[in-house]
Amino acid sequence: MMNIEEARTLWAQSEEIVSAAAVQGALDTMAGEIASKMRDRFPLVLSVMGGACVFTGMLLPRLDFPLEFDYIHLSRYNNRTVGGEMQWRVAPAESVKNRTVLVLDDILDEGETMAAIRNRILDMGATDFYAAVLCEKTLTKEKPMHPDFCGFAVPDRYVFGCGMDVHGYWRNLPAIRALK
Numbered sequence: 001m002m003n004i005e006e007a008r009t010l011w012a013q014s015e016e017i018v019s020a021a022a023v024q025g026a027l028d029t030m031a032g033e034i035a036s037k038m039r040d041r042f043p044l045v046l047s048v049m050g051g052a053c054v055f056t057g058m059l060l061p062r063l064d065f066p067l068e069f070d071y072i073h074l075s076r077y078n079n080r081t082v083g084g085e086m087q088w089r090v091a092p093a094e095s096v097k098n099r100t101v102l103v104l105d106d107i108l109d110e111g112e113t114m115a116a117i118r119n120r121i122l123d124m125g126a127t128d129f130y131a132a133v134l135c136e137k138t139l140t141k142e143k144p145m146h147p148d149f150c151g152f153a154v155p156d157r158y159v160f161g162c163g164m165d166v167h168g169y170w171r172n173l174p175a176i177r178a179l180k
């Protein structure tokens with residue numbers, strides 16, 4: 001747990017890499033791409049708590065077709081900056097069976113989280129699986145998967161804002177920042 005001054009110091013030791021206006025523009029583009037793929041598929045949209053909260057809140061009102069919404073919760077960073085063991089807190093509901101499922105998350109970094117979600121949802125009998133993320137981190141190492149829809153490629157630095165936390169803070173920022 002940090003105090004307010006330490007949280008402010010984290011912000012001061014970072015720089016903006018994607019502006020709030022650029023985030024809004026990317027959301028418009030991504031919503032159009034998702035709509036053209038899924039308009040007639042009546043998808044079940046699942047948001048990954050808690051990081052996808054901001055992305056979900058901004059994207060859903062831009063999707064102008066019938067869909068169903070629910071959430072799942074797993075984490076593997078637990079407010080640290082290095083990934084650890086995957087922990088399911090709320091598993092997908094049985095209703096994923098025979099559905100086109102679209103999972104929303106803030107970031108695909110090493111891809112381990114999204115790959116675990118995809119495997120579980122396909123095992124439960126979903127017809128199709130799609131992943132949409134606000135950003136994907138560019139890494140040299142191989143990943144188990146890449147997103148179907150993505151707003152931004154971000155560099156291999158610790159990023160936060162727009163739902164992403166740094167030591168548990170600053171999820172509320174409307175722009176994306178990176179630690180220096």
Ligand SMILES: O=P(O)(O)OC[C@H]1O[C@H](OP(=O)(O)OP(=O)(O)O)[C@H](O)[C@@H]1O
Nearest residue numbers: 050051075076077108109110111112113
């Ligand atoms: O691609 P990966 O390397 O697996 O990392 C991506 C995941 O890490 C973050 O979640 P985190 O575990 O920090 O939980 P949170 O959403 O509660 O912040 C983020 O929201 C993604 O779900």
Ligand code: HPA
Nearest residue numbers: 109157158159160164165
């Ligand atoms: O760079 C990151 N920032 C915030 N959360 C994350 N989860 C995985 N990678 C990141």
